[in-house]
Amino acid sequence: MNIRIAICDDDTYFIENLCEKLNNYTWGNNINISIHKFVSGNELIKHIKEGLSLDVLFLDIDLKNDDVIGTEFGVQLKKLNPQLLIVYTTFFDKYLLDIAKSEPFDFLPKSSIDSTKELSIIIDKVVRRLHYLKEKYIFHFKSNGNTFAIDLKNIMYFESKHRVIIIHTSNGNTYQFYDKLDNVEKFIEERYPFFVRINKSYYVNFNYVIYYNLSHVEIDGMILNISPQYKTNLMEKLSLFS
Numbered sequence: 001m002n003i004r005i006a007i008c009d010d011d012t013y014f015i016e017n018l019c020e021k022l023n024n025y026t027w028g029n030n031i032n033i034s035i036h037k038f039v040s041g042n043e044l045i046k047h048i049k050e051g052l053s054l055d056v057l058f059l060d061i062d063l064k065n066d067d068v069i070g071t072e073f074g075v076q077l078k079k080l081n082p083q084l085l086i087v088y089t090t091f092f093d094k095y096l097l098d099i100a101k102s103e104p105f106d107f108l109p110k111s112s113i114d115s116t117k118e119l120s121i122i123i124d125k126v127v128r129r130l131h132y133l134k135e136k137y138i139f140h141f142k143s144n145g146n147t148f149a150i151d152l153k154n155i156m157y158f159e160s161k162h163r164v165i166i167i168h169t170s171n172g173n174t175y176q177f178y179d180k181l182d183n184v185e186k187f188i189e190e191r192y193p194f195f196v197r198i199n200k201s202y203y204v205n206f207n208y209v210i211y212y213n214l215s216h217v218e219i220d221g222m223i224l225n226i227s228p229q230y231k232t233n234l235m236e237k238l239s240l241f242s
Contacts, residue, residue: 001031003130004053008038009060021119041073048080056126061090082208085126137192143177152192156220157204158184196237199227
């Protein structure tokens with residue numbers, strides 16, 4: 001598995017220190033890493049728009065070379081690449097509320113950069129998540145006499161309307177078939193843990209959620225409400241994602 005990593009920080013010493021630790025880490029068999037370095041969020045976004053593809057980003061919140069904080073770039077980056085794993089870095093706890101708005105994958109205090117244990121925990125989580133993201137998890141369904149197969153990673157959410165299930169994919173295509181959303185949920189829960197039931201009509205892939213709180217999520221430009229009966233399930237799922 002190839003893992004493409006970027007470090008974005010205005011402190012070049014921190015970049016080199018983290019880069020050295022990532023390069024010296026024992027990643028395991030068949031894992032190769034490449035690391036890109038940026039001192040500005042604007043520079044990073046420019047390269048991504050030009051075609052740079054990333055899996056993991058260590059992003060400083062307090063970017064002095066830019067006119068907005070790192071979490072603002074995080075929100076933009078999640079829109080460009082919903083599956084990007086963002087690990088925020090900072091010395092300051094005051095940014096924690098802003099971090100939550102940009103769907104972080106994890107948080108690395110700069111004060112713990114020399115802690116092998118702290119970085120190892122994050123890297124292990126990254127590898128586990130990327131194994132899920134890079135493997136194929138196929139969902140089969142029948143429609144109009146034909147059988148279709150779609151990788152679950154490409155499905156943003158399932159929508160239920162009067163026993164018709166509508167699949168909304170990341171490339172804008174939609175598909176319909178007859179079934180109960182409960183049956184879809186049961187099948188997927190056993191195979192791919194990143195879908196979350198938020199109400200009786202929507203089952204969403206959390207990798208495509210741009211923003212969330214305890215009352216709603218934002219996905220594909222829509223605000224979807226979280227029903228009270230699903231909040232406990234949502235919190236349990238979030239604990240698994242982190």
